[in-house]
Amino acid sequence: MSRDLPxxxxxxxxxxxxxxxxxxxxxxxxxxxAGVVGLGALLAIGLIALGAPLLIDTDELSVTRATGPILxxxxxxxxLGTDDAGRSVLDLVIWGARVSLTVGFLATLVSVTxxxxxxxxxxxxxxxxxxxxxxxxxxxxxxxMLVLAIALAAVLSRSTLTIxxxxxxxxxxxxxxxxxxxxxxxxxxxxxxRARALGAGHVHIMTRHVLxxxxxxxxxxxxxxxxxxxxxxxxxxxxxxxxxxxxxxGGIIQDARGAGAVSAGLWWYVLPPGIAIAAVALSFxxxxxxxxxxxNPRLRER
Amino acid sequence: xxxxxxxxxxxxxxxxxxxxxxxxxxxxDVLPGATVGVAGESGCGKSTVALAVLRLLPRTAQITGQLQxxxxxxxxxxxxxxxxxxxxxxxxxxxxxxxxxxxxxxxxDQIAEPILLHASPPGGAGSTRTRxxxxxxxxxxxxxHARSYPHELSGGQRQRVMxxxxxxxxPRIIVADEPTTALDVxxxxxxxxxxxxxxxxxxxxxxxxxxxLSVLAHTCDRLMVMYAGRVVEEGPAQEVFRAPRHxxxxxxxxxxxxxxxxxxxxxxxxxxxDPPDPAALPTGCSFRPRCDVSEGxxxxxxxxxxxxxxxxxxxxxxxxxxxxxPTPEPEHGNVVEETDTL
Numbered sequence: 001m002s003r004d005l006p007x008x009x010x011x012x013x014x015x016x017x018x019x020x021x022x023x024x025x026x027x028x029x030x031x032x033x034a035g036v037v038g039l040g041a042l043l044a045i046g047l048i049a050l051g052a053p054l055l056i057d058t059d060e061l062s063v064t065r066a067t068g069p070i071l072x073x074x075x076x077x078x079x080l081g082t083d084d085a086g087r088s089v090l091d092l093v094i095w096g097a098r099v100s101l102t103v104g105f106l107a108t109l110v111s112v113t114x115x116x117x118x119x120x121x122x123x124x125x126x127x128x129x130x131x132x133x134x135x136x137x138x139x140x141x142x143x144x145m146l147v148l149a150i151a152l153a154a155v156l157s158r159s160t161l162t163i164x165x166x167x168x169x170x171x172x173x174x175x176x177x178x179x180x181x182x183x184x185x186x187x188x189x190x191x192x193x194r195a196r197a198l199g200a201g202h203v204h205i206m207t208r209h210v211l212x213x214x215x216x217x218x219x220x221x222x223x224x225x226x227x228x229x230x231x232x233x234x235x236x237x238x239x240x241x242x243x244x245x246x247x248x249x250g251g252i253i254q255d256a257r258g259a260g261a262v263s264a265g266l267w268w269y270v271l272p273p274g275i276a277i278a279a280v281a282l283s284f285x286x287x288x289x290x291x292x293x294x295x296n297p298r299l300r301e302r
Numbered sequence: 303x304x305x306x307x308x309x310x311x312x313x314x315x316x317x318x319x320x321x322x323x324x325x326x327x328x329x330x331d332v333l334p335g336a337t338v339g340v341a342g343e344s345g346c347g348k349s350t351v352a353l354a355v356l357r358l359l360p361r362t363a364q365i366t367g368q369l370q371x372x373x374x375x376x377x378x379x380x381x382x383x384x385x386x387x388x389x390x391x392x393x394x395x396x397x398x399x400x401x402x403x404x405x406x407x408x409x410x411d412q413i414a415e416p417i418l419l420h421a422s423p424p425g426g427a428g429s430t431r432t433r434x435x436x437x438x439x440x441x442x443x444x445x446x447h448a449r450s451y452p453h454e455l456s457g458g459q460r461q462r463v464m465x466x467x468x469x470x471x472x473p474r475i476i477v478a479d480e481p482t483t484a485l486d487v488x489x490x491x492x493x494x495x496x497x498x499x500x501x502x503x504x505x506x507x508x509x510x511x512x513x514x515l516s517v518l519a520h521t522c523d524r525l526m527v528m529y530a531g532r533v534v535e536e537g538p539a540q541e542v543f544r545a546p547r548h549x550x551x552x553x554x555x556x557x558x559x560x561x562x563x564x565x566x567x568x569x570x571x572x573x574x575x576d577p578p579d580p581a582a583l584p585t586g587c588s589f590r591p592r593c594d595v596s597e598g599x600x601x602x603x604x605x606x607x608x609x610x611x612x613x614x615x616x617x618x619x620x621x622x623x624x625x626x627x628p629t630p631e632p633e634h635g636n637v638v639e640e641t642d643t644l
Contacts, residue, residue, distance in 0.1 A: 190401040197356055197396075198416045198467075199388035208415075212406040 028294040035290020041283040049097040056091045061247055063087070071259070074268050081268035083252075084259040092252050093272045099248040100280065103163055104230035110168025111229070112222050115175025120214065122176070123183025124206050134180070137173045145170045146235065153241040160243050167232045175221050182214045216295040223288030227281040234277050249273040305507045306332040306355065306392065306475045309368035313350050313531075316362055322581045324350045326531040327367070332475060332507035337498065339518030339539060340511045341554060342528035345577050348511045349397075351528075352479045355509075356388050372474055389416045392475035393468040395497075397483055399460035403452035409463050410434050410448025416470045437466040441496060458489035465497060469504070476501065478510045482517070494521050515555050519543030524616075527551045530578050530588040536607060537618030547610055547620040549593045587623070599623055 029035055048055075059065045068078055068086040075081070080089040122133040140148075152166040186192065187210065195205050236242055237250025244251070252273040256262070261269040313325040325347040332338050340348045353359050354369065357376055369376045371391045379387065393416075396402040403412055413434045435445040441462040452460060461481060468476050478497060482490040498521050501508040512518050518525055518539060525539040527548065535548040546552045553573040575592040584590055586601040593600070600623060607619040608626055619625075 190396055190398055191404045193358065194394075194396055194402040195404075195415070197358055197388055197394045199385040199390070199419055200415075201385060204419065208407075209404055213404075 025294060029290055032290040032293055034286045035293075038283040038286025038290065041279060042287060045097055045280060045283070046101065048094055049101050052094050052098055056095060060091055061087060061095055071266060071269070080272050081266075083255060083269055089252070089268055089272055092247055093249070093276050095247045096249040096252055096273060097276065097280075099160065099246055100230050100233060100250075100277070103160060103167070103233040103248075104226045104280075104284075106164045107167035107171065107229040107233065108222055108225045110164060111171040111225060112175055112218060114168065115172035115221075116179050116211075116214070116218055118172065118176040119179025119181075120183050120206050120210055123180040123187060124202060124210060130180070133176075137176045140170065140173045143170075145232070149232065149236060150239065150241060153236055158241070158243055160246060163233055163236055163242055166236065166241075167229050171225060171229060171232070175218070175225065178217060178221060179214055182217050183210055186210050186213045220288055220292040220295055223284055223291055227284035227288070230284070231277065231281055234273075249277050304372050304474070305334050305336070306330065306509065307368070307370040308351070308355075311351065311354060311365070311367040311369060313347070313354055313359065314364045315360075317364070320581075323583075324363075324531055324580055325354070328528070328531075328533055330509070330526065330533075332509050334474060334507050335502065335505045336524070337501060337508040337510060337522045339522035339525045340509065340528060341513065341515050341518050341525065343513055343554070343573075343577055345580075346528045347531040347580075348528050349479055352394065352477045352509070352511055355392055355475070355477050356394065357384060358394075386420065389473060390420050390471040391473060392477060393471065393473040395461075395464050395468045395476060395478040395481045397480045399457065399464045400452075400484065402464060403460060405452055407451075408448065409450050409452060409455065410438075412452075413437055413448070413463065413467050413470055416467065420471050433470070434466075437469055438463075440469065440500060441466045457485055458493065461485060461489075461493050462496070465493070465500070469500060472504070473506065475507045475509065478508060480512055481510070482512075490517070497521075514558065515543060515551075516558050527554065530583060531580060532588070532621065533607060534589065534605075534622070535620040537610070537620075538616040541616075541618065547618070547625055548589075548622045549595055549624075550589050551620075553592075587621075595624070597623075 029039075060067070063085040066082075066086040068082040068088060070082065070086050071084055072078060072082045078088050078090070080093065083089055083092065118133050118137060122130040122137075148170050149166040152169065153162055156162040156165065192205060192209055195209050200208075233242075233248065234250030234253070237248045238254045238257075239250075240254055242248060242251055250273075253270060256266070256269040256273075259266070259269065261267075308328060308330040311325055311328045311330075312323065315322045315324055328347075328351055330338060330340075330351070340351065342348045350359065350363075354363075354365055355371070355376070357365070357379075359365065365377055367377070371387060374387065374391070376384070376387065403409065410431070414430050417430055417433060431448075434448055438445050438447060443459060443462050443466070447455065447459070447463075452463075455463065464481075476497075481497065482493050485493060494517065497508065497510075500506070508522075510518060510522055515525075515527075519542070520539075522539040525535075525537065525542045526533045527535040527542070527546075527550065529548075529550050535542060535546060535551045542551065543555065546555055550573070557573065573592055574594075578584065578588055578591070584601075586599075586603055587593070587596070587605050590596045590600045603623050605621040605623055607621050610618040610620055610625055
């Protein structure tokens with residue numbers, strides 16, 4: 001509502017301030033070299049994943065239409081060798097990034113949304129509402145995440161969406177706990193009492209006053225969660241619960257195992273997707289830690 | 303009677319054996335355009351009264367008595383109606399302006415918050431902004447400050463923003479809970495003058511809460527002194543300040559030096575002892591253990607507000623047996639000042 005102020009000067013000032021704040025943020029972030037490396041790696045992987053359709057002919061990814069030799073070691077024409085259907089492993093790994101990143105982000109979105117909702121509601125209302133919600137959260141923490149995800153993926157139909165839901169519905173409890181703790185801290189501030197005195201309702205307080213104040217925490221939590229979501233996706237795909245028609249990193253490793261790559265010493269088939277999973281997870285973790293450090297100055301000194 | 307009417311208000315925290323009476327039967331009348339000061343030391347229940355006006359107390363508090371804003375009983379009000387009365391009927395200027403503003407929102411948006419919550423004005427966003435500009439102007443801030451974040455303002459400016467916010471919905475009553483506590487003396491005077499002027503101009507009833515008797519004496523029409531959850535003295539502000547009749551008011555006044563009085567240099571001495579534990583009050587007069595003029599009957603008589611006989615400018619009352627019948631002793635008004643408690 002304040003965005004369309006008629007005077008131009010204050011708006012210019014606001015933009016200037018915003019730009020300065022962003023520059024300060026970047027300086028802080030840059031001071032953390034690991035974070036910069038992680039961010040660079042993420043940008044590179046993201047670009048490759050987005051540009052994959054330009055680099056790869058989708059026919060080459062089909063088991064039946066692939067033209068390469070079978071289980072060939074790395075060569076000039078196939079830098080990472082080929083699999084048992086004659087597909088280029090490099091192409092598979094590049095294409096797999098698309099699914100892994102998409103599932104990672106979507107699953108994180110689902111779990112962060114559920115976690116923030118549960119956390120804020122539990123922190124705001126307290127009493128028996130908080131008790132019920134936090135006991136449910138405890139239950140989800142105690143139940144082994146992988147087993148629950150397998151059960152969900154088995155019950156629902158086989159698709160990428162199922163994997164997203166399975167991961168999203170099992171990864172939210174830590175977010176809920178962290179958000180609830182922060183909500184309790186924010187709710188103790190006088191401006192919440194002031195808002196209540198204004199005649200504000202529960203929804204107004206939760207969305208206008210609590211949410212903006214827990215947002216930085218949620219953001220840092222998100223980047224850390226993407227890494228574990230990607231690993232969870234690979235795990236489910238490796239266990240054969242993913243969509244078999246979609247190429248993903250976990251799926252490639254499963255195919256490699258099925259082809260006896262481990263015992264036959266076909267390292268070019270097994271290692272690249274595994275390294276890709278580790279690299280992406282590591283990049284997200286590095287970024288998340290750096291972000292956490294910028295947003296929470298108390299962590300910076302150590 | 304319009305304005306704010308409080309009759310026999312009692313607030314008890316907790317229940318059963320562990321219940322603590324914080325307010326024990328308080329009567330207050332705040333008429334439109336009038337200013338009433340409530341004084342007392344920490345823990346005497348004055349902030350509890352302020353929060354009770356809008357039913358902002360925690361769920362563990364039990365409130366009894368009568369509390370009316372504009373002839374409407376707040377205590378029996380339904381939740382929806384209560385939300386409507388909050389801020390539109392009565393608003394609050396909170397203690398710490400530093401912390402009563404949300405750091406992530408612009409000041410202008412926060413002033414607009416009650417307006418949007420209560421009545422979306424017909425003109426939409428434009429008229430809300432005009433209203434915010436008017437409010438900022440009234441409290442002596444430039445309209446550009448609407449675009450500032452709270453941390454960009456000084457303490458005095460922030461308190462002005464809080465006052466602008468309190469005026470936003472044209473309330474009939476404003477409760478100012480120690481509005482100047484964290485401010486320096488110069489800013490304090492400015493804010494108090496501003497608050498007094500706005501309240502007079504708009505015909506708003508003001509209930510001002512403070513521990514500083516001299517501040518209240520200079521800004522209020524009537525003054526109430528609270529002790530251990532009760533009003534122990536009440537009367538025209540200047541008169542109560544000049545010639546307090548309850549020993550506690552005497553002590554509270556003596557705790558602040560009077561400027562221009564050479565004798566005051568030796569004086570500022572606080573009251574001996576601590577405020578009583580509300581869960582275990584002494585028998586009779588609750589001020590008795592700290593009172594240096596207490597006598598035998600104070601242990602048995604539970605004093606209520608008795609009218610003070612020799613009044614000049616308005617009705618006065620004090621809850622001290624000495625008001626009823628002075629004991630044959632030297633005049634106690636001087637006794638306290640001469641006692642050297644240093």
